[in-house]
Amino acid sequence: MKKLMDYIDTAFSDLPDNKQVYKFRRKLIESVTDRANELSHAGLTDENVIDDLIISEHSDIKAEYEQIEAEITAHKRKKNAVKLRIAGSVFYFIAVAVIFLAVGFISKDWGKVWIFPVNGFLIYVAYMSISAVISLSSKRSLFHPISRILLAVSVFSFTFAVFLISLALFHRPHSWLIFIYGVLAFFITDGIYAEIATERFAIYFHLLYIVPSAAMLYIILSVHRVIHWHPGWIMIPASVLIVVLVIIIRLIIHSKDNSKEMEDDSEWNED
Numbered sequence: 001m002k003k004l005m006d007y008i009d010t011a012f013s014d015l016p017d018n019k020q021v022y023k024f025r026r027k028l029i030e031s032v033t034d035r036a037n038e039l040s041h042a043g044l045t046d047e048n049v050i051d052d053l054i055i056s057e058h059s060d061i062k063a064e065y066e067q068i069e070a071e072i073t074a075h076k077r078k079k080n081a082v083k084l085r086i087a088g089s090v091f092y093f094i095a096v097a098v099i100f101l102a103v104g105f106i107s108k109d110w111g112k113v114w115i116f117p118v119n120g121f122l123i124y125v126a127y128m129s130i131s132a133v134i135s136l137s138s139k140r141s142l143f144h145p146i147s148r149i150l151l152a153v154s155v156f157s158f159t160f161a162v163f164l165i166s167l168a169l170f171h172r173p174h175s176w177l178i179f180i181y182g183v184l185a186f187f188i189t190d191g192i193y194a195e196i197a198t199e200r201f202a203i204y205f206h207l208l209y210i211v212p213s214a215a216m217l218y219i220i221l222s223v224h225r226v227i228h229w230h231p232g233w234i235m236i237p238a239s240v241l242i243v244v245l246v247i248i249i250r251l252i253i254h255s256k257d258n259s260k261e262m263e264d265d266s267e268w269n270e271d
Helices: 002-012 019-041 047-057 061-107 115-137 141-169 177-196 202-223 235-270
Strands: none
Touching: 002 019, 002 047, 002 061, 019 047, 019 061, 061 115, 115 141, 115 177, 141 177, 177 202, 202 235
16 A cells, blocks of 8 residues: 555645644545455455555545535534624623613612513523524525524514513503514514525415505504594505405416416427
């Protein structure tokens, strides 16, 4: 195996002399030795043929090392990111606890200060859900339904936090409307996500959300007296009409596409 060892020595002369390269070299030598023994047991007796065959299997040792180095670097970055996230989470909850206690002892109004740890937890849940959505969205479409559930968790966690601030701290009238805003926000964000993730049935989700979104808008605008309760209710049947029109247009387009495909097929068959 002198020829093979000389080839390895030459290849490693271009690589840095460090612990990681040493480990890679040791594993490579073990691998090629096992491969040489395997070929010998298979009936190959010519050492030059064995060396040439193994060299052809490792034609670019430097590229092999660079690929392994990239994988190790990516693994380290992922590990460091997890550690950083854990440390950030611990620091975040410590900060929330400090703010809670500081404001509580200064104001003595513990009946309102409880909102700090509760909202701190809700905002953390919203953040972690969004982080999971971003992570899962880069994977296969199999995870998209889970991502959409997490997206809903994020939106409604943030909505509940805003509701508590509005009701407990500022005693705003019609604070319950924030939940209506939350539902509407979820319809919008989920529709956008379906488009970004190129969901196959994205159009159906858009159609499904039109009528309830119109109902949400009707309630919001009527409560804020932008429109009157009557005849503002016309928004809901109007949204149903929009859905029907969109479905009809989609069916017409689909029918024309099918007709064109059939014409193209018939022309091809004639040729």
